[in-house]
Structures are given as structure tokens and as C-alpha cells.
Amino acid sequence: MEEFQVAIIGGGIVGACMFSELTRKGVSCVLLEAASDVSNGSTKANSGIVHAGYDPVPNTLKARFNIRGNQLYPAMCARLKIDILQCGTLVVTDEANREGLNILYERGLANGVQGMRIIERDELHTMEPNLADNIDIGLYAPTGAVISPYLTCIALCEEGVVNGGKVLLNFKVDKIEQQGDNYQIFAQDKSVSAKYVINCAGVGANAINALVNAPQVPLKYVKGEYLLLDKSQNGFVNRPIFPLPTKAGKGILALPTLHGNIMLGPTAIPCEANDTTVDAEGIAQIKQKVELSVKKPNYKKVIKLFAGVRVISGDDFVVEHLPNTHYFYTAGICSPGLTAAPAIAEYLVDEMIKDGLTTAPHTFVSRKPYISTEKLSKKELKELIKQNPAYGKIVCRCERITEGEILDALNSPLHPTDVDAIKRRVRPTMGRCQGGFCLPKVIKLIAKHYGIAEERVCLNGQGSEIVK
Ligand SMILES: Cc1cc2nc3c(=O)[nH]c(=O)nc-3n(C[C@H](O)[C@H](O)[C@H](O)COP(=O)(O)OP(=O)(O)OC[C@H]3O[C@@H](n4cnc5c(N)ncnc54)[C@H](O)[C@@H]3O)c2cc1C
Structure with missing residues (x-):
């Protein structure tokens, strides 16, 4: 053993x-x-926000670990060689709720959040041109960020x-x-x-x-449903836009993802553990509530619905x-x-x-980041293709992912075996067609890599075989 x-x-x-x-x-x-x-x-299913820390009640573990975690993230992302979008976050409301926004600001100060300021209407609508007309003021927290x-x-x-x-x-x-x-x-x-x-x-x-x-531990489960919009909507908002939070949670927000999509959500619906279904009621709620903060999003550009489950203890x-x-x-x-x-x-x-755990001197080894051919200059890409022609074969047209990138994911340290695991690493099937074109090719590459029949390749874990 x-x-x-x-x-x-x-x-x-x-x-x-x-x-x-x-x-x-x-x-x-x-x-x-x-x-x-x-x-x-x-x-895997949340808003991906590195919160600034104005929301948790002072002197709680949530407040303490939120503030410290926010401080640790930029250096951690640099060490891991992954992106972080240091875009800040905005909580927005109308004049009638100015006092509520002030309370949030004071709470942020008590928690030690740096650099926050209350922003008035003109500046706010210049920063975010798609805010709803009724929005008058906002709390801007520059230390908020977005990650994958x-x-x-x-x-x-x-x-x-x-x-x-x-x-x-x-x-x-x-x-x-x-x-x-x-x-x-x-x-x-x-x-x-x-x-x-x-x-x-x-x-x-x-x-x-x-x-x-x-x-x-007394636990309850609360589902959060999302709508994900196509990258063509990039720029609809430039940072996470929250309504003023209530006791029920942080509300429905609009935010950019690290990869240029726009996300709307999440709902807050009591559920069973592991219930990640999305229903019509949830979708209607997102549409109704998000428009309290931003102008009507282009719902025709929704490419994916998904949900995550919050595990809450008091x-x-x-x-x-x-x-x-x-x-x-x-x-x-x-x-x-x-x-x-x-x-x-x-x-x-x-x-x-x-408690007695012993540590030992250790020489740190940096992880190898995934190559993203989309981010390379033409010259760099040409050079890479010369070294390995697999980087010249497009597999996922929507996200422009090459065979070389998928092979890199298959050869990565955790040896991912299914389609969603490859997706979470290098993004094939993540785009507008949601795998309509590239899924068969990804299945073939996985099957070939592991020397198994295509019928045995799973979407996400045992029992989720795709091909019959
Ligand atoms: C809708 C939503 C939005 C959110 N937005 C944000 C946000 O923007 N910013 C933020 O800071 N936080 C956010 N959160 C919270 C954040 O997602 C969670 O706090 C965090 O992901 C919890 O991580 P975890 O490691 O505790 O749990 P998990 O990610 O659930 O990991 C637990 C793991 O344990 C494994 N496991 C369970 N049982 C066993 C077993 N018997 N043996 C082996 N493994 C087991 C599971 O398979 C799972 O992989 C959000 C959450 C939700 C649901």
C-alpha cells in the first residue's frame, strides 16, 4: 500500500x-x-470571480479568507502561468438605494479592501455603456478579477x-x-x-x-444557473456587474469570461446535492433580473446553459x-x-x-502552460508548425484549437481521458457550435491516444459514452 x-x-x-x-x-x-x-x-460551474471582499460580514472566516485569497491570486496565477483578468468589479443600483451601496462600501473598508470608490452616473455609464438606464451609482472595486x-x-x-x-x-x-x-x-x-x-x-x-x-455539518444546497453568450458579444460588459446584494445572495450578474464570452446568472434555487439541471423558470429569472442592471442582452447568442451547486453551512x-x-x-x-x-x-x-507535519527542503518545478496557437503571431505559429505539423491542423473551428493543442492536453500530467477534461484544458467543443463539428475529431484523438475503441470514449466520466 x-x-x-x-x-x-x-x-x-x-x-x-x-x-x-x-x-x-x-x-x-x-x-x-x-x-x-x-x-x-x-x-467547474461558477462565476469565476476573484471577489474583492466587500460582501462578507466582517470578522468571519469568509471575510478573512476572501481578503487574503484575493491578495494571493495574482502571484499564484503568475506562478501557474495562467491568465487573470484584473478588470475590477462593479455593484450598481439607483439613487434610492445609495444608502445600501454606502453600507457595502463601509463593510469593504472594515474588511480591508483596497482602492474602492463610489462612482457617479456619468462616469459609470462611460465605463459600462450597456448599464440599464435606471442605474445611477456604482461601487467599483479594482482588486476584483476574473479567472478560469x-x-x-x-x-x-x-x-x-x-x-x-x-x-x-x-x-x-x-x-x-x-x-x-x-x-x-x-x-x-x-x-x-x-x-x-x-x-x-x-x-x-x-x-x-x-x-x-x-x-x-448542517449543509444545504443552492443551485446557480447560467446562460453563456457567444464571443460575438464580447464587450457587452467589461467587468462583472452585480446588482446590490440582498440576504438571498449576490443576485444575477452579467460578466465577461476570461475567453471573451459573456455570462449571465447565477440563480439561487434550493436543490438536492448534485442537481445541475437548468429549467425554463431559471432561464426566465435570469432574463428578468439581469435587465435590472444592464440593457437587454442578445439572447439569440446564448450557446450554453449550465448550473453549479453551492454547498452552504449557516x-x-x-x-x-x-x-x-x-x-x-x-x-x-x-x-x-x-x-x-x-x-x-x-x-x-x-x-x-x-500539529507536527514535517516539511522538507524542495526545489520548485514550474508547470508547463498549454500552448494557445490563437495567441501566437503568424511568425511564431509558422515556426511551431515547422517543428510539429499537428499545430497546423485545426480541430475546433469556433475556438481555433489545433490537433497539437489537444495532443498536449492528452499528454499533460493528469492524463485526462474524456472529452470534457480535454475541453477544460484547451477548449475544443467550447465554442459557438458546442462540438457539432469537432466532437467526432476529439473522440478520435482520445481513442487513438489511449488505444481504445471510439465507443469507449466518454464525455465526462464512466457511463457517459458518446458513440453507440
Ligand atoms: C453558482 C456558483 C457561483 C459561484 N461563484 C463564485 C465566484 O464567482 N467566486 C468565488 O470565489 N466563489 C464562487 N462560488 C463558490 C465556489 O465555486 C466554491 O466555493 C468552490 O468551488 C468550492 O470548492 P471545493 O473544492 O470546496 O468543492 P468542489 O469543487 O465541489 O470539490 C469537491 C470535490 O470532492 C470530490 N469528492 C466528493 N466526494 C468524494 C469522495 N468520497 N472521494 C473522493 N472525492 C470526492 C468531488 O468529486 C469534487 O471534485 C460559486 C459557486 C456556485 C455554485
Whole structure:
């Protein structure tokens, strides 16, 4: 049985940040993920905003980890060689709600958010020409940013692997036994051993806690549905536009993605864990509410509907150490969990070191970023094609992704095996036709790479075969 110092359960953004933080400190570490790829839970379907930190109530874990996470993100993205759009964020409202905006501003000051200012109508409508006519004022927070949440998570895991960590996919933890000083962690017939266990299992947090007799955390699940607009709508808004938040949440927003699409959403609908369906009611709600902040978007350009599930525990995150054990757990990591994750990992690793976890001198290895041929100059592309003609063969016409880029993804450190895993790395099937043209080609490339029949290639995990 393979033995590690630390086993991380769950390959969402929290587990990925833990994995990167530990491996960079020379700790031997395994990340166990139930799905066929990391970033398959809440982390793949959210707004991708690195929140500035004016929203959480002061002196909560949410406020503390949001502010610190926001500070950590720019350097983390530079280290991972991934993009971050430092566009700031705007909360907008009308004159009648000026007091509400002031309260948010004061809360931001109390939390330590830097550089915020209240912006008046003329400047606001110049910054964002597609704001609704009734919008008079806005709270601008320049430290807000937009990232690709799934690519960030994947890059962190890849970094962990090139720095000596191990990722085991399709490893759904179903039993944990204490044996001597170590935990034996099982997934059906497979197992690993580790001195420390950290539960980052998102919706699965209570199921994992139950395996070690840790407390059950009261959790509720709230679905957030989105509409994604084609890249032709790029520029409709230049930064995330929030309505004034209410007790029910941050409201329906319009925002640019890192890749030039526009996203509208999310709704906030109580649901079962893992319910990522989108229905007509949700779509109607997005349309009605987004137009309170911005002019009517071009709904004919919607190319995709999707939803993510927030896992909520009361008013704050749960980040705990089970007393007199080497077991740590997170639960209820809802928004701003994506922002907070690097700070949660920084805190937890410190706590583990205080608990006796030993680190070792380590020479950091940088992860190799994915080539994006679209970003190369003609000269650079020509040179690349000369070295490897696969970069001259277009597979996905909408996103202009070449065979070379897809082969890079297939050869990357986590060895992605299904279509969505390739999509999250280098974007084929992400464009306007949503795979109508390139899906068969992507299936062929995966089948050839792994030497399997095309009928065995899955969309997203076992049982999702595409070809009959
Ligand atoms: C609609 C929506 C919008 C949001 N917008 C933002 C935003 O703009 N900014 C922001 O900061 N935050 C945002 N969030 C919050 C953010 O997405 C979450 O806080 C974050 O993704 C939680 O990460 P996680 O690692 O805790 O959980 P997850 O990403 O869910 O990861 C948990 C992982 O554990 C795995 N797992 C579960 N059980 C087991 C098991 N038994 N064995 C092995 N693995 C297991 C799962 O497969 C999963 O991959 C949003 C959330 C939603 C839903």
C-alpha cells in the first residue's frame, strides 16, 4: 500500500490549493478524486470571480479568507502561468438605494479592501455603456478579477504532480480506518495510507466526516444557473456587474469570461446535492433580473446553459481540525470559496505544521502552460508548425484549437481521458457550435491516444459514452 504524509480528499479548488501548497513545501501528498478529472464539482460551474471582499460580514472566516485569497491570486496565477483578468468589479443600483451601496462600501473598508470608490452616473455609464438606464451609482472595486476556475484548479494539480505529488482519479473514498499512526483510505478495492487526512470533498464533506466519526455539518444546497453568450458579444460588459446584494445572495450578474464570452446568472434555487439541471423558470429569472442592471442582452447568442451547486453551512465556512487526531475538514465552502481557497490552504497547512507535519527542503518545478496557437503571431505559429505539423491542423473551428493543442492536453500530467477534461484544458467543443463539428475529431484523438475503441470514449466520466 502506497504511503504518504498527507491524503487530500476532493480535487476541487480547495483540495487543489492544498495539494499545491503541500507539495511546494516538500510534503509527500496524494490527492484522491472520485470523478474522472479534478475540478468536476462546484469548481467547474461558477462565476469565476476573484471577489474583492466587500460582501462578507466582517470578522468571519469568509471575510478573512476572501481578503487574503484575493491578495494571493495574482502571484499564484503568475506562478501557474495562467491568465487573470484584473478588470475590477462593479455593484450598481439607483439613487434610492445609495444608502445600501454606502453600507457595502463601509463593510469593504472594515474588511480591508483596497482602492474602492463610489462612482457617479456619468462616469459609470462611460465605463459600462450597456448599464440599464435606471442605474445611477456604482461601487467599483479594482482588486476584483476574473479567472478560469477549472483551469486554475487543473493547473494547481498539475503543479502538485510536477513537484512530486500524486493524483488518483476515479478514487471515491468509501472507507477510512485508523491503523497505528496512519489512516488507511479505501475506494472499493484500492487503498492508500497517510498520516494526515484533509477532507475537501464539497458536497461529499459529511459522507467523509462520517467515516472518521467527525461531526456532521448542517449543509444545504443552492443551485446557480447560467446562460453563456457567444464571443460575438464580447464587450457587452467589461467587468462583472452585480446588482446590490440582498440576504438571498449576490443576485444575477452579467460578466465577461476570461475567453471573451459573456455570462449571465447565477440563480439561487434550493436543490438536492448534485442537481445541475437548468429549467425554463431559471432561464426566465435570469432574463428578468439581469435587465435590472444592464440593457437587454442578445439572447439569440446564448450557446450554453449550465448550473453549479453551492454547498452552504449557516453564515460561514467550516474549516476545522478534529481534536486529538490528524484529521482536518472543510465544509460549506460556498461563495467566495474560489477566491478564498488559496488562503484556506495557507491557513490549514500552517495548522498541520503546528500539529507536527514535517516539511522538507524542495526545489520548485514550474508547470508547463498549454500552448494557445490563437495567441501566437503568424511568425511564431509558422515556426511551431515547422517543428510539429499537428499545430497546423485545426480541430475546433469556433475556438481555433489545433490537433497539437489537444495532443498536449492528452499528454499533460493528469492524463485526462474524456472529452470534457480535454475541453477544460484547451477548449475544443467550447465554442459557438458546442462540438457539432469537432466532437467526432476529439473522440478520435482520445481513442487513438489511449488505444481504445471510439465507443469507449466518454464525455465526462464512466457511463457517459458518446458513440453507440
Ligand atoms: C453558482 C456558483 C457561483 C459561484 N461563484 C463564485 C465566484 O464567482 N467566486 C468565488 O470565489 N466563489 C464562487 N462560488 C463558490 C465556489 O465555486 C466554491 O466555493 C468552490 O468551488 C468550492 O470548492 P471545493 O473544492 O470546496 O468543492 P468542489 O469543487 O465541489 O470539490 C469537491 C470535490 O470532492 C470530490 N469528492 C466528493 N466526494 C468524494 C469522495 N468520497 N472521494 C473522493 N472525492 C470526492 C468531488 O468529486 C469534487 O471534485 C460559486 C459557486 C456556485 C455554485
